Amino acid sequence: MNHPKRKLTALPPRQCTHGVTLVEVMVAIVVLSIGLLGIAGLQAATMKYKINTWARSSASTLLSELSERVRINPDAAGSSFAEPGVNTESKYIIDATWAAQQSDALKPVTPDCETAICTSSQRAAHDLQVWRQRVRNNLPQGAALISGNRKIGLTVTMMWFDKELIDSAAQDLVAASVCSGGEKGMAQQTCCPSEADAPAGVRCARFSFIP
Numbered sequence: 001m002n003h004p005k006r007k008l009t010a011l012p013p014r015q016c017t018h019g020v021t022l023v024e025v026m027v028a029i030v031v032l033s034i035g036l037l038g039i040a041g042l043q044a045a046t047m048k049y050k051i052n053t054w055a056r057s058s059a060s061t062l063l064s065e066l067s068e069r070v071r072i073n074p075d076a077a078g079s080s081f082a083e084p085g086v087n088t089e090s091k092y093i094i095d096a097t098w099a100a101q102q103s104d105a106l107k108p109v110t111p112d113c114e115t116a117i118c119t120s121s122q123r124a125a126h127d128l129q130v131w132r133q134r135v136r137n138n139l140p141q142g143a144a145l146i147s148g149n150r151k152i153g154l155t156v157t158m159m160w161f162d163k164e165l166i167d168s169a170a171q172d173l174v175a176a177s178v179c180s181g182g183e184k185g186m187a188q189q190t191c192c193p194s195e196a197d198a199p200a201g202v203r204c205a206r207f208s209f210i211p
Contacts, residue, residue, distance in 0.1 A: 073127065080151050094128065156208065
């Protein structure tokens, strides 16, 4: 009796499974570390610009508050007419250096014009003291200068310390440019008046308004 021949089927080739080597793990760790360092650097840069944006936004709010206080008490800002015998001197003046303002305790002025009846000069002194305290509270080591009068307008310079204002090459704090009077555009808005005697690391923002 003849039996049918069985066809022999070839077995599939044996597949070898390789594990992850130590070198591959180390390469993955290095790549991941570089990515994490990049993210950390990006966050640091973002925080730097966020602080400066926040400071300039606060400076704009403080300017608006000061202008409202002066417009409520315009006589203290001096007369708007340059006539003989007419006093054009403004009571809304701050001319102390940055260092002197940092050491000023800013004690409350009496009388408190929020609750008491005050003269124009008393109101100006009260306004400046309250406003200077707000500058200190809302800007890092904040200080301010105010010059001018009602006739020519008031120029306000707000200053704050920025520890990120560093020369990348020298790794030292950068001194802000000192106003010479010939600046235009952004240079005029960011220079520090010489009377401020601002040290390195201090930023300045200059504004002006007419009461």
